[in-house]
Amino acid sequence: MLRQLLILSIVPALASLIIWQDTYQLQRTRMVEDQLISRGIDDVATLAAMGKVPRHKFVPEDQRPYAYVDGALTIGEGQTISQPYIVAYMTQCLQLKKDSKVLEIGTGSGYQAAVLAEITDNVYSIEIVEKLGLQAREVLYGLGYTDINLKIGDGYNGWEEHAPFDAIIVTAGAEEIPKPLVEQLAVGGRMIIPVGPHRGTRQLIQIDKTPKKIKKKNLLAVRFVPLTRKQENK
Ligand code: SAH
Numbered sequence: 001m002l003r004q005l006l007i008l009s010i011v012p013a014l015a016s017l018i019i020w021q022d023t024y025q026l027q028r029t030r031m032v033e034d035q036l037i038s039r040g041i042d043d044v045a046t047l048a049a050m051g052k053v054p055r056h057k058f059v060p061e062d063q064r065p066y067a068y069v070d071g072a073l074t075i076g077e078g079q080t081i082s083q084p085y086i087v088a089y090m091t092q093c094l095q096l097k098k099d100s101k102v103l104e105i106g107t108g109s110g111y112q113a114a115v116l117a118e119i120t121d122n123v124y125s126i127e128i129v130e131k132l133g134l135q136a137r138e139v140l141y142g143l144g145y146t147d148i149n150l151k152i153g154d155g156y157n158g159w160e161e162h163a164p165f166d167a168i169i170v171t172a173g174a175e176e177i178p179k180p181l182v183e184q185l186a187v188g189g190r191m192i193i194p195v196g197p198h199r200g201t202r203q204l205i206q207i208d209k210t211p212k213k214i215k216k217k218n219l220l221a222v223r224f225v226p227l228t229r230k231q232e233n234k
Helices: 002-039 044-052 061-066 084-093 111-119 130-142 179-183
Strands: 073-076 079-081 101-105 122-127 149-152 165-170 185-195 202-209 214-222
Touching: 002 044, 002 084, 044 084, 044 111, 061 073, 073 130, 084 111, 084 185, 084 202, 084 214, 101 111, 111 122, 111 130, 122 130, 130 149, 179 185
Parallel strands: 101 122, 101 165, 122 149, 165 185
Antiparallel strands: 073 079, 185 202, 202 214
């Protein structure tokens, strides 16, 4: 009798704990189905990564209830994480393999870097705003993404010591394609970058470096916070 009573009282408590813990997982699964698969994202590695990385851990506390909605989120310092669809779209475009070396410009919250790290072991990411870079490091390392190489600095110049990169993803809007990034792209490599006028709608551009030429392709119209420059680098 006592045992039955005990079970009767423990089971609902345990169930509510599990449900509470799983609500983010549930929201993530829905995000993958309703925002990604339904819009044509079909790369298995990208879908698995987006279904795994806890996006809510990368946003300020007051943004957590909205972490899995179909839109961008503010992360402080006037910056944003892109809508899940754009993160997935850009990731899928990179066609990463397990051993690809990828450079991200604009670490921001660290979310995109974590998505990349689920797919490849060689992730490099640069953030120009020190406070964001340090915050991202804390979150990423706290979640166990300790192999990601992070740097605070102006990503316009890339990361020469580790070049060439098989893939480069720029997550801030540039007014023109930074030359050092094209130079640091491996032959056979691909870069995805939003390009266009300051404050306007930009074009997401795919750049493929072949042995003979640089091929550019417009993908879609996007809005991104601007790629800024350190005064001394201008
Ligand atoms: N990928 C991020 C979101 C990027 S928001 C995420 O997943 O959260 C764009 C980021 O680019 C901002 O954090 C901004 O500070 C950074 N940024 C802007 N110009 C930069 C530059 N020249 N070099 C490196 N980072 C830059």
